[in-house]
Amino acid sequence: MNILEKIKKELVYFDGAQGSVLQEMGLKPGELPELWNITNSQKIVELHKGYLDAGSNIILTNTFGANSFKFSGEDNEYSVDEIVSAAVDNVRKAIELTDRKDNDHYIALDIGPTGKLLKPMGDLDFEDAVSVFKEMVDSGVKNKVDLIVIETMNDSYETKAAVLAAKENSKLPVFVTNVYDESKSLMTGADPISMVAMLEGLRVDAVGMNCSLGPAQMVDIVKIFNEYSSLPIIVNPNAGLPHSENGKTVYDVDVEEFSDIMVEIVKSGARIIGGCCGTTPKYIEKIIEKTKDVEVKEITKKNNSLISSYTHAVEFGKRPVLIGERINPTGKKKFKEALRNYDINYILNEAVKQEELGVEALDVNVGLPEIDEVEMMVESIQEIQAIIDLPLQIDTSDYIALERAMRIYNGKPMVNSVNGKKESMDAIFPLVAKYGGLVVALTLDENGIPEDVEGRIKIVEKIYNCAKSYGIDKKDIIIDSLAMTISADTKSALATLGTLERVKKDFGGITSLGVSNISFGLPNRDFINGTFFAMALEKGLDAAIMNPNSHEMMKTYYAFNALSNYDPQCSKYIEFASNIETGNVVSIKNNIGSKLEGSSNLQEAIIKGLKEQANIISKELLKEKTPLEIIDKEIVPALDIVGDGFEKKTLFLPQLLMSAEAAKEAFENIKIHLEKEGKESQKKYKIVLATVKGDIHDIGKNIVKVLLENYGYDVIDLGRDIEPELIVKTVVEKQVPLVGLSALMTTTVPAMEETIKLLRKESPSSKVMVGGAVLTPEYAEMIKADFYGKDAMESVRYAESLL
Template sequence: MDLLKNIGEGLILFDGAMGTMLQNYGMKPGQNPEALNLEDPELIARIHKEYVEAGAQLLTSNTFGANAYKLYETGYSVKEVVEAAVTLAKKAAAGTETLVALDIGPIGKMMKPIGLLTFEEAYDLFREQVEAGAAAGADVILIETMSDLSEMRAAVLAAKEHSGLPVFATMTFSEDGNTLTGTEPEIMAISLDALGVDVLGVNCSLGPKELVPIIERILKATNTPVMVQANAGIPVTEGGIARYSVTSEDFLESAKDFAAMGVSVIGGCCGTTPAYIKDLKGAATYFRKREQQELGSYVCSAQKKVRLDGKVTLIGERINPSGNKKLKEQFMAGNPMAAVRVAFEQVQNGAEVLDVNTSLPGVDEPGYMKEIIDGMSGLVEAPLQFDSTNPDVLEMALRRYSGVAIVNSVNGEEESMTAIYPIVKKYGAFVVALCLDEQGIPDDAAGRAKVAGKLIGRAKDYGIDEGRLLIDCLVLTASAQQKAVMETLKAMRWVKEHSRSLTTLGLSNVSFGLPFRALINRTYFAMALTSGLDTVIINPGAAGIVDTLKAFNVLAGHDEGAMEYIAYNSDAAPKADGPKKAVGPRTFKDILLEGDKNGIAEATKELLINEEPLSVIDNHIVPALDEVGKLYEKKDIFLPQLIRSAETAGVAFEILRGKLTEGHKKLEPKGTIVMATVKGDIHDIGKNLAKVLLESYGYDVIDLGKDVPIEKIVETVKERKVKLVGLSALMTTTVVSMEETIAALRRENLPVKVMVGGAVLTEKYSKTIGADYYSKDARAGVLVAEEVFRQEK
């Protein structure tokens, strides 16, 4: 394990691709690679041995897809496959210093909100792999090729909670610099740093040269050692065999650049072989040790990061039934998802972080908190602050939240710090720290500074950096404790002068009991801004709050050239009464983007008063879906929002179908489409996403599933007289099945168009195998369907 103790001190070499080697040695299409650990152990051992002889210091066990979901059809258990795989790798490494990494890839099912897999289900699947691998003697856990931050977090937590092994974690990115679900490299780094992984980085994705911008971004966002396993270029499939354009010599040149940039661990992904790893040894002398860098204080969701230091951050306080009468009524009526609408309103009014409180007598606080977190996932990009006095609720929230959140709150009482600080440390959260202890709230600034010092000191005892604390010096009501108001500001200045902690205030307390509260609030806000305030918990839509902050940013030099201030006031003459841009009525597009299923139902029923069902579809729903689709194409939104919008539109379609049934009519589909993952391929994520979106547009989709025989596809097309078939293949070894399926359809002389999709395909290659259309993603499939059925009409 000495190798692992020195990560970051020199270059460490991983092995290359297992799948490529299996393909080179004649693995049959559709054969499960992980089953070969039991069915052909000599072959697996041979491949491992070749990588050891090439100089790999870390071997990857043949367990990428060895989870219960993917192994189900093989009849083998996770335990027997993983134990066999790790044992084979360790035997190959025997007598050398090479270590073995338990390889964990994606489950093969999308997690909520895109798919149906829950966080708990994903965690249990990963836990089973981790326990088996640790028991078999793995030295490291490698979690790789993840595109969903939520799935990555489930795997990391399973690894850390069920083994004491170092955790390496890599995600896969597209050329636009984001994962499939819209996570950027910096957010990945922030999130994985919070969980305390040992190495993080990128694998698969693209060729080494194309990965350079992504690697540069990762290196700037973290001090954790960084790992890269690039593909040998972008594959071109010829006759079912993937050919890669980057030679081992070219790969070495890129590896030299990576090492000089400070990348600590380098290996190969798709297309790389022992020859590539052997050449990689030449990059070791180019390694440059990285200097530790100052990193900002960031919270984040899976799609958005917010820096808490260096500027003032507005934390919206309205998702709290105690202070929001309308929300309280919704909570009591059993509708916690009303919080999502409140969230969007606060973001529109300027909130960058949202405080979420579900504490209310007679309400299931943890259940509501869980439902809101899941409901906001993929819809509300603003990071969250979890507000509860119940440590169990806080841990549940931090555990399932995809990102880095704030805990609200801890105080100076020993009981509070003992309960809250371990949770904050485990999940890498920030925490609001209240200046009160067993003696209550001190009257003066000196007393509050003393409590702040205790909070900071005890945080350090738990391994929490003081920069993760947001010290709240607690403002009291000016109407009752007027002298204490200025003591709060004095205490805040002490915190900024004597620590690296951030500051916050629940500011609206100051005006309770006084007339024209808005004036008191915004005046005190301005005073706090000049006293070192970093974040404020407030209603951002309250009169004057955003105005005051925008003006302060100009005067304090945070808004260079006053550009933000000018833009903010461009639609109206300056005035101190809140945001200038009025928010109009919600459109169908807004409702879809918010995933508001109740809202879409109400809007649809209202339109049906004066319009026919088909008019509602053609003039409202489909145009709104098109607008959402264009946002996706421009990368203004990502896959979670696209799928949630489609599911929300589905609610409207059900209402319209019901209305037509009442009039003894039927909503005819816009067209019927057959979809299938081709013979030999067990991956169906892309196909399932395309299905959801096509159905939301009113198409009838016949889903034949995965590993579908050619005969079944041809037979279904003939029987149903289908005009469009969608074929999916994710593995290079099964593209030949796709080509054979298309050939079979052509031999029958069927008047059917074929669209194809999958990670190993390109538009150019889709033409060579006889496809009519190449669908790069689910949205592209909709555009293909529209063209095909428009031509039919």
């Protein structure tokens, strides 16, 4: 039976841990588990057979890290294809040896993260990431696996790269699980709803979570998935938290407790269950025993209309959504000039201003005949997403620009626009079907814009039907009934509002309008815009593309929400009205508005991640202030504000890193200034950072490095997969007082412990801080570390405490 057919009918079971079980089998600290596919294949076969005998349906190949960053070049004895081929063969051998006779098992190509951050946060290009995953997918297809499982992903962007590699190079089912923390978000900020939006848009076949958390911490996340996901839900928890006993890694949730909670998880909506770190075949056997007769929830189609960024989703149809229209050259002389001059900083400032005014999404239109719109659109999307976490509307009539932008967009975008012309639908709908998106549909076709409601409704029907033929649900079409200026036709507003009302009543559809279009050619346009906006909201308008600088429209919006019970305790209206009276900007963003009061322009530039502005302002400040003043009074306070927001989860990792990059621009100017004066910039003490032996995942280490350098520390970055002896030698020779060690995988934590033991012997005065997804404060204490940092800012705080 096809795996997707099986899932529709019953519970399906994954296998459990590989890394922790392989350690029990003798995998040495720092040894690459994927190599065992070739060098110790009997043990890998034994591993898989254990889970097959326990009753697992889906067996993951031992290829979690079998990418070209580990297996390529002259130093590697085996290629990616050789590793994957051997891994698939080992699963097949295990299937032959199992006592099970049901033939109810599937071989899944296991794809884990590369261990690198993608640009702009890191140095890995998006398309390079796609290529790395493609190599694994090609080998899996060649070796005839049954499905592809993309797992343990803690970044939405890398997840998208892996999914595209799988979908573009195979016809296999694609399952995806991400790593959520206690705050129910990924390392780079994405919450469950945003991941559901993006992954359903990319048309994967099942979604869910694995690793990091135990089963109890996943129950509430499963409930969120069940509310929003139309796909089968996967849940593969850890066996709780790890700790060390007699030199071995053990987990604190036993088989009975784990399986009891998995029953609750199935009742909450999970359809595919198994285990991750610490879950041996006994765990799988027990969860099968306890859940096999549990009635599963029906997999139902959800009708939530969503767009998303890399942190969160915005839903249409619940209450009106504001989309900022200011990133658009139409009628804007300065904006056109900025586009001609390739002034990305101008675009970023427009984005920041609108974000501060409270819009929930941004329209991005950079179309100008005399520029390269494709390149400008791609760069604008990338740069805006680097500093702002609002979802974006990609607004272009250039199909090439649209596809390029949709491909590199981090999330599920809004797409502006399609219309009833066959050419338009045949160009736009395949892109929406491939990349996902909520597409704005204009009520015009080859015959132009109908003057009456009936004519526009016929186009709406045509668009819905055509979208359906491409597999696009009505929930992903947002109808724009076209606001045409009443200065040319005083009946046009009535046709627009009538169509809007019919879309809501007849189809249950969602609607948007470019509100300001209604008043072209008239004086005091805001009077007309504000009143028309109110009329449209009363008819059920779901989204307005509008100018958030318009007091009339913003007054209408906040008043309407208060009157319609969309604003509990009228809190947003009160905040808006109070700020209007005092002349202040209403800043909804990140709860840092109050901290910006009285701050310098440099502080604001750093907090907002505006690198070019930080560069310009710091140069000017050096004319009147000393470098030390700028560092102590401007840069460090700004970093502290951002760090505080990161720790409180009001800012996320991408924003933290972009602020660090802006600070780096200022620091670079200070360095140049000091060199001209024949001085050297003063560094704090030395810190050695390294990812331990056998681990190529250096995301966490690199983030810590960036922040420590911005706080003035002299960081010696040894890199990844570093032998304990080299770490200790460096520490001793350079008399380093603080060492930071990172490990992502269960299999490499013993190498961390080994490194600490050697440090204690050779450099007992040195402090050791550790971090990584598989670590806990208790485990860090067990391996004799001085400090456990759950995130990069905690590491900085610890370094500061030692000064």
